[in-house]
Amino acid sequence: MTGTSTSSSTGSSTGTSGEGVSIGVLAARTGLTPAVLRTWENRFGFPAGQRTATGHRRFDDDDVERVRQVVAAREAGVSLQAAIDSVLSRTSRRGRSSVHAVLGARFPELRPxxxxxxxxxxxxxxxxxxxxxxxxxxxxxxxxxxxxxxxxxxxxxxxxxxxxxxxxxxxxxxxxxxxxxxxxxxxxxxxxxxxxxxxxxxxxxxxxxxxxxxxxxxxxxxxxxxxxxxxxxxxxxxxxxxxxxxxxxxxxxxxxxxxxxxxxxxxxxxxxxxxxxxxxxxxxxxxxxxxxxxxxxxxxxx
CATH class of the missing domain: 3.30.870 (Endonuclease; Chain A)
Structure with missing residues (x-):
């Protein structure tokens, strides 16, 4: 219900922008709250998103879909950690046997x-x-x-x-x-x-x-x-x-x-x-x- 807002700002943040959407829009599109998403990010490094040049975190359509998949798994009774790990293992663009690549992809703030x-x-x-x-x-x-x-x-x-x-x-x-x-x-x-x-x-x-x-x-x-x-x-x-x-x-x-x-x-x-x-x-x-x-x-x- 929260994802159907007719606000003009929502129309410009549908995920097609090169800079992605804010955590507020991500929350609205997945039925969660920004506070919940920030808790997930702090505890599990998910959703990671990308930092803009000004330091703001932005999320794309893939992030939206991953969060939705985690929500669906949680509704099916899967633990949050297991749901996140399962989604990331299916959608990761990096080789899962590379620790360095996984850390770089999920925790870009850890500068090598x-x-x-x-x-x-x-x-x-x-x-x-x-x-x-x-x-x-x-x-x-x-x-x-x-x-x-x-x-x-x-x-x-x-x-x-x-x-x-x-x-x-x-x-x-x-x-x-x-x-x-x-x-x-x-x-x-x-x-x-x-x-x-x-x-x-x-x-x-x-x-x-x-x-x-x-x-x-x-x-x-x-x-x-x-x-x-x-x-x-x-x-x-x-x-x-x-x-x-x-x-x-x-x-x-x-x-x-x-x-x-x-x-x-x-x-x-x-x-x-x-x-x-x-x-x-x-x-x-x-x-x-x-x-x-x-x-x-x-x-x-x-």
């Missing part, structure tokens, strides 16, 4: 930055250390590209898996893949985008963090550089976790109910003090020698 391998190792270890220190049985996931890169970090991940609700790593493991291990070692398909990505995810009830990066092609002999995204924004962490758990289960791993519950639980936003602690962990690690950090030239160790 280029950093060295040393900085990326420090951030990854900081996320892992925080997961260990909190001891709240988080879901811990990693993408290592190749099995030999994981081998260097295996003692750390063995310890992470010991107290996690579930831990899994994905890489080109070859004969060393073992989905029943702790952590589960899951084989990446030949055409997986994750073969060029580096990801660490830690998701607990009151804490969440993700590091995602891909290696930028460099001249022969040049130092590795990574385009990276780091965030403690819970919806972004959940989105990254869902990509990796989908890849792991496709490889034959079984996601325990306790870990699956973390993906569906509303959780709480990561407090600023916890985020600060994570960044301090990373900065402290940058003070240690390269050999102690696990960086050896361009050998790719982690």
């Amino acid at each position: 930055h280029r950093m060295s391998r040393r900085s990326l190792v420090a951030l990854s270890h900081a996320v892992e250390d925080e997961a260990l220190a909190r001891a709240d049985r988080p879901l811990v996931l990693g993408a290592f590209q190749e099995g030999h890169r994981y081998a260097h970090s295996r003692p750390r991940w063995d310890e992470l898996a010991r107290t996690a609700s579930w831990a899994a790593v994905v890489a080109d493991f070859g004969d060393d893949a073992d989905v029943a291990a702790r952590p589960a070692r899951c084989q990446l398909p030949e055409d997986s985008e994750l073969r060029r990505e580096w990801t660490v995810v830690a998701l607990g009830h009151d804490h969440a963090a993700v590091v995602s990066a891909w290696e930028v092609p460099a001249p022969t002999g040049g130092r590795p550089v990574f385009e990276s995204v780091v965030s403690t924004h819970r919806p972004a962490v959940v989105a990254a976790a869902r990509v990796l758990t989908d890849v792991a289960t496709d490889a034959g791993a079984t996601l325990p109910a306790e870990a699956a519950a973390l993906l569906d639980a509303p959780g709480v936003p990561t407090p600023a003090t916890d985020a600060d602690r994570l960044w301090w962990r990373a900065l402290t690690r940058l003070d240690v020698p390269d050999a102690d950090l696990g960086v050896s030239g361009s050998a790719g160790r982690r």
